[in-house]
Amino acid sequence: MKEVSLFRLYALRAVYLLIVVGLALLVWPGILHHSKPWELMEGVVVCMLAAFSLLCALGLRYPLQMLPVLLWELVWKVLWLSLVALPAWRSGNMSQAVLENTIACMVVIVVPLAMPWRYVFDHYLKKSGDRWRLAAN
Template sequence: MNLAYAFTSNPQRHEGVRPFNIWGLRLFYFLMLIFVAPVAFQGLLTHEGPWDPVRAVTVCVWAAYPSLAVFGLVHPLRWLPLMFFTIVYKALWLGFIALPLWQAGTLAGSPAEEIANAFIGIPLMAAVVPWGYAYRTYVRWPRGNATQLLPNPAA
């Protein structure tokens, strides 16, 4: 395979998004599936006793998003919001939990260190997101007649 092909857009497939991004997204969806889902489902299936409600939400979210990653393997662009969710929650956790611990010199050796090490790869996740496509699809108002988007009151 030609390396240049991986970094050029293909208008016929994937709405002009480069193969590098498509395969990078698929890689991260796959990694979510094989690394996060087993741990989360093990926590759900082996838990004994009453749940702490906040802990239960955490475990259920950790079971849900990698389960949905299965769909991202097949349709990587349709499931791009799952990548946004993953990047944002990890960035928030690093900024609000890990960073203060690190600044205080207490991150190393703490229970948060292992999670911080797992989350530190978010720049790689962000690197495979096709940000131009994301902007065109999720942010920019569609071009054309805006009245086409409004319901027809006569109908």
């Protein structure tokens, strides 16, 4: 298996840092200083983004071990852009909220650029999975 280059590791760290700083500016002030209870979905989103930012902070130290977090980010944003934003844009019914979220989701373009795709293929698709049963004696 080929080793991931130092450049690629720093590219991953840059992506994790971008996410950590972005969410530190956008999400954490609302967590630390919220004055009223959140509605159900607002609370879910805020807590998921907070957890995501903490996992990305861990990615600064362990960029390869935290790749599933970036893969999750890539997949959900591509799905949202494909299934929500694109149809809204095509139909001419893109609201201001959808447009704003579309712009925010477009930042995901940095993830596939930094992703060590050979490593992902070797470790998540090609490599044997963990066993499902007790080992035979």
